Structure formats: C-alpha cells, structure tokens
Amino acid sequence: MKKPILGTQTFLPDNQERLLAYEKFVKQSSIRKIDEKPLYTGRYFVILRNGNKSFEFAQNLFESKLGLSVAHSSDFRAESINENSLQNADALIYEHLGVVLVGCDDEQIQILESANADFIIEPEKVVYVPEDEPAPLNTPSTWGIEITKAMSSQYTGRGVKVAVLDTGFDVSHPDFAGRNITTNSFVPDETAEDAHGHGTHCIGSACGSVDSNGLRYGVASESLIYAGKVLSNQGSGAQSWILNGITWAANNGCKVISMSLGSQVFPGQSFDMAYERAAQFAISKGAVLVAAAGNESRRSWNQFNPVGSPANCPSILSVGALDSNLAVADFSNRAINSTGLVDITGPGVLIYSSWPMPMRYRTISGTSMATPHVAGILALLWEQNPTSTPDQIIEQLRNTAQELPLMPEDVGVGLSIAP
Secondary structure (H helix, E strand, O other): OOOOOOOOOOOOHHHHHHHHHHHHHHHHHOOOOOOOOOOEEEEEEEEEOOHHHHHHHHHHHHHHHOOOOEEEHHHHOOOOOOHHHHOOOOEEEEOOOOEEEEOOOHHHHHHHHHHOOOEEEEEEEEEEOOOOEEOOOOOOOOHHHHHOOOOOOOOOOOOOEEEEEEOOEOOOOHHHOOOOEEEEEOOOOOOOEOOOOHHHHHHHHHHOOEOOOOOEOOOOOOOEEEEEEOOOOOOEEEHHHHHHHHHHHHHOOOOEEEEOOEEOOOOOOOOOHHHHHHHHHHHHOOOEEEEEOOOOOEHHHOEOOEOOEOOOOOOOEEEEEEOOOOOEOOOOOEOOOOOOOOOEEEEOOOEEEEOOOOOOEEEEEOHHHHHHHHHHHHHHHHHHOOOOOHHHHHHHHHHOOEOOOOOHHHHOOOEOOOO
C-alpha cells in the first residue's frame, strides 16, 4: 500500500476549489504560529453506494483498468487490519464498510471519477491530536469527576470494554497495575507504547482510578481498557488508521469508543462518509462512539470554528468542553455547520490525569479532556443497563445531562452526569 505522504498535499481535480478553500480557512483560522500541517495523505477513499455490485465493479476496475492489486478486509478476520500487512496492495476494500482505500495517482483518480456514478471519492485526511492547552502547574484537581457526579456514583464501569483510540498507552504506569488492558498499534513501525502522552492522559480520565496520593481522577475505574494506537508518537496519523482502530474495537466488543482526535472543518463542509460508515458499523456491533469537538475556536477573540471531523458525523457524539464554572471553554468549537452539532459537554479545562512515566501526571485542557469524561460516564451507563442498545444508552445520557443556561450550539443538551 502506498504510504501516506505527510509532507505534501493532494487535491481532487474536480474538487480543487473546495479543497483550496478548506486549506485557506485552516491557515487563516490558526492563531498559533505552527508549521504548515498537511491536510491530506495523497490517498483516497472510494465510497461505494450500491452494495455487492459496487464491490464487483470496483475490484474489476481497479485490477483490469488501473492495474492495481487489491486486498480485502475479510483477509484480516483473524487479526486486525494493519497497514504493515498491506505492502503489496494498492487498494484495500473494507467490505464491512462499503469503502475502498486507494493509493494511486491523479490520472487513475480521474478514471475512477469518470467510471461510475455509484462512487463518492474523498481525499484521505491527516488526523491530529487536538492542540491542547498545558497548565502552568500540574495542580491535582478532581473537579471534573466531582461535577459530573462520577465520584459519588455506585457504578465503576465494571466489565465494560472501553476503547480509547489515540497515541497509545503507557502500560507500565503504576496506577494501572493489575488492570485488564488490551493494546494494538495501527501506526506502521510503532508499538502501542505511548511516547507522546495524550493517549495515556485520555485513558486516565476515562478509565483511571486514583493517583499515588489516593486522589481519584478517573471515571470508570473498573472498566476493561482497549488502547488503540491510531496516532503516531508525533501526534498525527492517517484517517484509515482511525477506521482500522474503530473496526478493531467494534470487533472486540467494546461498548464505548472514545476519540480525542480530529481534522479541522471549514464552514459549509459536510462530514466524511468513510467515518460515518465506520461509526455505523461500530453501532451495529453494540458500541457508542464519542469524539472531541475540537479546539480551534478563540471565543475571547470572537472567533468560532465548526465542530471538527470525525465528531461532526451524525453517528458520533460530539463533545464540547466546559471549565470549572460551567462556562464554555474559550477554545471549544461551535455547531456552525448543519452536519456538525455539539451533542454534549464534559469537563475540559485544567484536567489532571495520568501521563507516561516518569512524569506520571499532567494537567492540560481541551475538548480532548472532556471527551474521555463522557466516555467513562457511558461505561457507567452500560454497567447500569447491560442489555440496552446504543441508542438507548445515548438517550439516557441525554436525558440525565444537566441543563445549562447556554446556547445548544455550544453545549448541546448540557453537562454529562454519571448515573
């Protein structure tokens, strides 16, 4: 499989104007002086509309007309889909999603675009850890689990499988000794070990227990942890790695899939169909998915950015961030686009949680921190209602949320509250 190109940007010929507008928006809306982050990997998703007929047509087109070698997701039933195993393939058909990942040149893409109206072609995005705000001091604080009532809940997420798709996990962290932890890396040539820190922090908020001084910082302290590394140690990855992680989590029976990651979205842009197909597959397997709304807004500057991707998908709960006064965090994105709502909020400012050793703990802010709080609460709801469907769990999450005197485009139904 053609490796994702993270240093250049590729545009669909027929959609160049739209994608250039996206690029311009991302550059203009970035407040920090950062290097030019690539938006696309140089590969494409082909979304199939017409079931088996599209599969057959696509495979014939790829092999006979484009000369591509094709692999199938069904080839990996005994193991998770991993890019290292696709070195001899030019395309991967995700049969369970109706999606094809293709590594080909612009001329071949033009052939695809002219071949069949049953195809939707999307560029594969580069996905990033949201730019979280570090705290000046690592001040231990439990305000997040206190205000969500997780501290006083009789539930601990016992036996509920929670997947956190992020930068991996420090399995040697002493706070998690004796816990049931399953790891997998979907990042080529990197283990699931977290050399970044973001994943370990998110897992701590969702599934952690207490720190070395007995201070509790995690919500679902008896959940079963599934740490899927879908972002590299540099905090970035290819969109297909997230699809592979979602598939792995769903096939392993995870009831909650938490994603504190994303790509920025511009006003008027819709959701990515490849993500939506993956989310629908996970729901069919019994999972609820949550994702960070994104940190690109600067409300104090009157700058509001749309909910990012994949949080803007209809089948994924989008999580905004609040501070300890239950005000919307300055960075938290807003529901500007019709397909990118904020569904609910969680604690996201000055959140204390686990960090890879030897640092052990860190306090940071972001919708990335709010998302695992909601994921942990979902685990408590699953423990309370083990025979419920994902839709029923989501409905209960909404019904028990604390209403806030704030606009729904900023906070959705309000603050998530533990059962």
